[in-house]
Amino acid sequence: MNGTLIGDVDAGACYRGAAIDSRRVEGGEIFFALPGERTDGHRFVAAALAAGAAAAVVRTPAGDVGGPQIRVDDVTEALHELTRDHRRLLDIRVAGVTGSAGKTTTKDLLALLLGERWRVRKSPGNLNNLLGFPLTLLATDADCEWLVAEMGMSVPGELAAVSRLGRPDVAIFTNVRPAHLAGFEEPDGAPADVEAIARAKAELLEGLADDGLIVANAGDPRVVGLVDRHLARRGDATPAPAGREKSVIWFEVEPAPGRLPPAEVTAHGVEPLAGEPGTRFTLGYRGASAKVELPLHGRANVENFLAAAACALRLGVPIETVAAAARRPRPGAGRGEVVSLPSGATLVDDSYNSNPEAARLALEAARLLDGRRHVAILGDMLELGSAERRYHRQLGRDAAELGFGLVVGVGELASETVAAAGETGVETAWFEDAKAAGAGAPALIGEGDVVLVKGSRGAALEHLVEGLLQERPN
Numbered sequence: 046m047n048g049t050l051i052g053d054v055d056a057g058a059c060y061r062g063a064a065i066d067s068r069r070v071e072g073g074e075i076f077f078a079l080p081g082e083r084t085d086g087h088r089f090v091a092a093a094l095a096a097g098a099a100a101a102v103v104r105t106p107a108g109d110v111g112g113p114q115i116r117v118d119d120v121t122e123a124l125h126e127l128t129r130d131h132r133r134l135l136d137i138r139v140a141g142v143t144g145s146a147g148k149t150t151t152k153d154l155l156a157l158l159l160g161e162r163w164r165v166r167k168s169p170g171n172l173n174n175l176l177g178f179p180l181t182l183l184a185t186d187a188d189c190e191w192l193v194a195e196m197g198m199s200v201p202g203e204l205a206a207v208s209r210l211g212r213p214d215v216a217i218f219t220n221v222r223p224a225h226l227a228g229f230e231e232p233d234g235a236p237a238d239v240e241a242i243a244r245a246k247a248e249l250l251e252g253l254a255d256d257g258l259i260v261a262n263a264g265d266p267r268v269v270g271l272v273d274r275h276l277a278r279r280g281d282a283t284p285a286p287a288g289r290e291k292s293v294i295w296f297e298v299e300p301a302p303g304r305l306p307p308a309e310v311t312a313h314g315v316e317p318l319a320g321e322p323g324t325r326f327t328l329g330y331r332g333a334s335a336k337v338e339l340p341l342h343g344r345a346n347v348e349n350f351l352a353a354a355a356c357a358l359r360l361g362v363p364i365e366t367v368a369a370a371a372r373r374p375r376p377g378a379g380r381g382e383v384v385s386l387p388s389g390a391t392l393v394d395d396s397y398n399s400n401p402e403a404a405r406l407a408l409e410a411a412r413l414l415d416g417r418r419h420v421a422i423l424g425d426m427l428e429l430g431s432a433e434r435r436y437h438r439q440l441g442r443d444a445a446e447l448g449f450g451l452v453v454g455v456g457e458l459a460s461e462t463v464a465a466a467g468e469t470g471v472e473t474a475w476f477e478d479a480k481a482a483g484a485g486a487p488a489l490i491g492e493g494d495v496v497l498v499k500g501s502r503g504a505a506l507e508h509l510v511e512g513l514l515q516e517r518p519n
Contacts, residue, residue, distance in 0.1 A: 051106050053111030060099045062184035065176060067421040072097030074181075077124045078104070079176070088285045090114070093348040121175075128179040128210050135182075137189050139211050139355060141196040142174075143204065144219030144262075145242065146403040148173065148234045150341070151219050154353035155376055156193040161366050161519050163326040173197035178207050180406040199428075201245050202281065205479045208252035215360075217260040221267035222402040222430065222484045223359045223436065239267065247271040260356045261418070262348065263295035294359045296351040298344060310338075310355040312347050317413050322383035328368055330358050335368035342381045342393065343410025345403070379507055383414070386513055389492030391416060394505035399426045402437045405443050407499045415434070417493030418450040421507065422486060424500020425456035430486060434461050441465030451489060455482045466505050479505040 067089035067475060070076060076093035078086035078101055082219045090101045093197035094112035095487035102115045102123050117123040132139075140159075142152045149171055150426040156167035166189045173195035185192050194211060197202035208216075221243045246268075250259070259275070262268045299307035299315060312326040323340040324347055339350055354367050376382040379397030386392050391414060397405045404426065412419055421444045429436050441462035446469075454463035454475040467473040472490055486509060490496055496513070500506040 046115070046130070046516050047104065047121050047358075048115040048117040048123060050113060050115055052100075054100060054113045058099060063127070063180055064098060064179065065124075067093035067096060069100075070098045072099050075127075076101045077120050078102065079120050079124070080104075086264075088119070091503035116182045118189055124179050125175070125206075125210060125519075127286035128182050128318030131183055131185075131427075132210065132212055135185060135187060135189070136193055137185065137187075138214040139194060140215040140217060141190045141194055141208065141211055141213035141249055142217045142219065142352075143196050143198075143246055144217075144224035144247075144398060146398075147219040147345060147352070148197060149219065149377060150346060150349045151352045152193050152195050153377065154350055154374055154400060155217070155356055156191075158353050158357035158362055158367055158370055159191050159193065159360070161362055161370055162360075165187060165191045165193060167192070168194040168420050171195055171197070173207070174199070175203060175206055175210075178211060182211065185414055195210065196249055198245055198248070201241070204245055204252040205248035208249050210252070210396070212252045212254065213257065215258045215260060215356055216253050217352055218246060218249070218265075218268045218272070219349060219355060220262055220265045220402075221271070222400055223244055223432075225375075243267040243271050247275065251377055252276050257292070258356070258359060259293040260359070261293055261295055261305050262346075262352065263297040263304070269306060274391045287359040294355045296348075296355040298348050298351060304418070306404070310351055310358060313346055315344060317514045323413075328354060328364065330354075330364050335364045337368050338355065338375070341373050341374060341376055342383050343413070344405065345406045345410065346376075346381060355418070356476050379437070379510070383412070384514070387489070387515075388490055388494075388513075390494040390496050392513060393495065393497045394510050394511070395497060395504070396424075396504075396510050397482060399424070399499050399501045399504075401426060401429070403438060404440050404499050407497055408444055408449070411495055411497040412447050412449075414495045417491070418495070419448060420451045420453065420496045421449045421492050422453040422455065422482065422496060422498045422506070423459055423462050424454075424498075424504030426507045427458075427501040427503045433458055438465040441467075442469065445469035447469045453482070453486055453489065455500060455509070457504060482506075483509045487513060 054487040064070045064074040076098040078365050085327040100113045106114050120341050159165045178303050196207045261272045293383040295308045298312045300308045313324040324340045325338045328335050328337045382394045384392050393411045437458045438461045443468045452466040452471045463473040463475045
């Protein structure tokens, strides 16, 4: 990192990671004063140093702020330069996980499975972009053997840059679905093609090691397409089984006989667990099989588990170990957790995020739970560009088709969901925002109902969930 030091530092000091938010400084980090849309990190240099930051990287030095500063021409580039240097110094392997849905769950599952044999660190939360990933890598020390990290994007080119920073040894593709479409619209306003999302997800391969492994979903045609294009470019022709076997391992839930590409890692006989949230199935790999009981709800989580299992199995974790470890994970907050409400209803809390296909899968999974009536509380799905209203209307028709007795919309776009569901004769309700839904929705829910809550981050449906969990019985 090229810069000019201002102030005194201990030449022998060891720094502990990096920070870009002064409120998250714990002590010993280097604080990067990044420019932002709403504020400027330079305003918080003194606060970061007072909280224990070892130094601050700045473009414009302040006066006496209580600690050393490093002046650079570009603070963001300095963060990336330090990340690249740290990656070169670390003798670790990196698994990068991308996809339109399931990244965080797959990351957590893979860290669990690899932890059966190696010392593993995983990226916290969803720190997966050009700012979040560097924080993860810079907090990784030499004791780590595998870093499992989300790698995401919102616009074309972003994932390629993240991949080049991380230089993954394994690239994992969960799926490609309509998400972040607003960042891919054509200059003339034409709707984005989901194939543009696939091309952007393929950018994870930009930094992949020459002998790197690709873990790919054989049940997603867009994932198959992006992997096949990559293999063709590097000379591993699609018909050449040796090339495919060497560099790619495919996974799929309930693959059809003769399906191409052939999945090495499969799940068959998928069904809900009896008496508790979760799924059971038979895990298959190269002629071996094991019974798995996964305490995560729905087919989408089986797919996430297969992605993690495929990587772990190819790296040498025994199938029996993988199956035994599958009993241990628990769903993260807002990621499909099934809980009982004080009202006597059952809540499926999938409020963390949403996109059209993920919402459809969540509806299908909720319908597998027994209940007096199935209720879908669906918030706005954001960043879908000019096709947003069409996607919301289709979601309303999906809910009606799947047999939901009540569809509740939260947010302006979700009014389209409610309208489409209502046209089929389904009972509906609509609330302007999560606060209004928190006040009115609990009265619509009765004992024995199964209630799915699903929406994008911006819909803030976690506040509605908190209200439902605290609601007194009727």
